[in-house]
Amino acid sequence: MNIGEAANLSGVSAKMIRYYEDVALIRPPARNQNGYRAYDESNIHELRFIRRARDLGVTVEQISGLMHLWRDRSRASSDVKRLALEHVAALEAKQREIAEMANTLKHLAANCQGDGRPDCPIIESLADGCGHASPRHLGKGFGKLR
Amino acid sequence: MNIGEAANLSGVSAKMIRYYEDVALIRPPARNQNGYRAYDESNIHELRFIRRARDLGVTVEQISGLMHLWRDRSRASSDVKRLALEHVAALEAKQREIAEMANTLKHLAANCQGDGRPDCPIIESLADGCGHASPRHLGKGFGKLR
DNA sequence: TATGGACCTTCCAATGATGGGAAGGTCAAG
DNA sequence: CTTGACCTTCCCATCATTGGAAGGTCCATA
Numbered sequence: 001m002n003i004g005e006a007a008n009l010s011g012v013s014a015k016m017i018r019y020y021e022d023v024a025l026i027r028p029p030a031r032n033q034n035g036y037r038a039y040d041e042s043n044i045h046e047l048r049f050i051r052r053a054r055d056l057g058v059t060v061e062q063i064s065g066l067m068h069l070w071r072d073r074s075r076a077s078s079d080v081k082r083l084a085l086e087h088v089a090a091l092e093a094k095q096r097e098i099a100e101m102a103n104t105l106k107h108l109a110a111n112c113q114g115d116g117r118p119d120c121p122i123i124e125s126l127a128d129g130c131g132h133a134s135p136r137h138l139g140k141g142f143g144k145l146r
Numbered sequence: 147m148n149i150g151e152a153a154n155l156s157g158v159s160a161k162m163i164r165y166y167e168d169v170a171l172i173r174p175p176a177r178n179q180n181g182y183r184a185y186d187e188s189n190i191h192e193l194r195f196i197r198r199a200r201d202l203g204v205t206v207e208q209i210s211g212l213m214h215l216w217r218d219r220s221r222a223s224s225d226v227k228r229l230a231l232e233h234v235a236a237l238e239a240k241q242r243e244i245a246e247m248a249n250t251l252k253h254l255a256a257n258c259q260g261d262g263r264p265d266c267p268i269i270e271s272l273a274d275g276c277g278h279a280s281p282r283h284l285g286k287g288f289g290k291l292r
Numbered sequence: 293t294a295t296g297g298a299c300c301t302t303c304c305a306a307t308g309a310t311g312g313g314a315a316g317g318t319c320a321a322g
Numbered sequence: 323c324t325t326g327a328c329c330t331t332c333c334c335a336t337c338a339t340t341g342g343a344a345g346g347t348c349c350a351t352a
Contacts, residue, residue, distance in 0.1 A: 148300070150300080164301095182299090182300055183301090
């Protein structure tokens with residue numbers, strides 16, 4: 001199976017398959033005589049695993065940890081559970097931060113007359129920092145969301 | 147005021163102040179005879195505005211729009227209100243997506259015995275895609291969170 | 293006055309995940 | 323045999339931010 005078919009079956013673009021190989025998230029596959037990468041069913045499984053994990057916001061680095069557990073079946077599934085729960089905690093923290101942002105903006109918008117006055121409280125508050133919490137350094141242990 | 151003091155007062159690092167100048171988010175400040183950038187109170191105001199907006203997850207590009215409204219006082223504050231409410235909507239959408247991710251992971255973790263069995267349902271589900279929604283293309287019109 | 297250290301300048305590189313594209317090789321159908 | 327759809331590697335861009343190198347400036351202290 002060539003990389004294109006693998007991409008279609010797994011939902012991971014060919015570009016990203018090569019990238020994952022590059023950063024050692026997956027191991028280099030066998031090559032045909034023409035130099036094309038050759039994938040089989042187990043690779044598709046692996047790529048689908050990666051795609052779903054990425055969809056859930058898991059970092060490539062975190063996936064790498066899961067992959068290791070996956071390959072090394074001697075490790076307990078409790079490790080996997082722990083990783084998953086850690087990720088849940090990170091997601092919930094991120095959710096609280098977003099809620100705080102949204103509430104601040106909603107509060108400001110509610111107080112904004114929208115009548116063309118030059119002293120719009122949104123701009124004033126952003127400039128002066130009136131009261132609402134300023135969550136600096138949000139995503140320290142978590143990274144980006146997609 | 148040199149760039150270091152401006153950084154301290156505004157909470158924006160000197161690196162980022164130069165970057166914002168580079169991408170034309172702020173205009174080049176005056177220079178002293180020695181070539182040092184010279185800032186005044188109004189610049190600090192502007193930088194604080196930028197910092198707070200970034201804290202709220204507003205993109206530099208979006209801030210650029212707000213800055214334009216700020217500088218051009220002839221524009222109605224209703225425009226600012228509209229931008230803020232658009233951002234609130236984006237935040238709430240992002241929040242729902244995160245909730246879905248977290249629920250999926252919690253569901254999987256709850257069904258995981260954590261007893262070392264090799265068929266941990268978390269791994270199985272990630273690999274096979276069992277039932278739960280797969281929110282592809284999450285952040286299309288929104289970008290990254292910090 | 294000399295020197296050291298704390299500033300400042302510009303430029304270059306890296307991060308993470310992904311997309312885009314160029315230049316060139318390969319394969320299969322018409 | 324040509325055409326088009328693949329494949330390969332390599333480089334560049336994104337976004338916000340940090341880090342560092344190489345070199346200039348300012349001020350206080352020995």
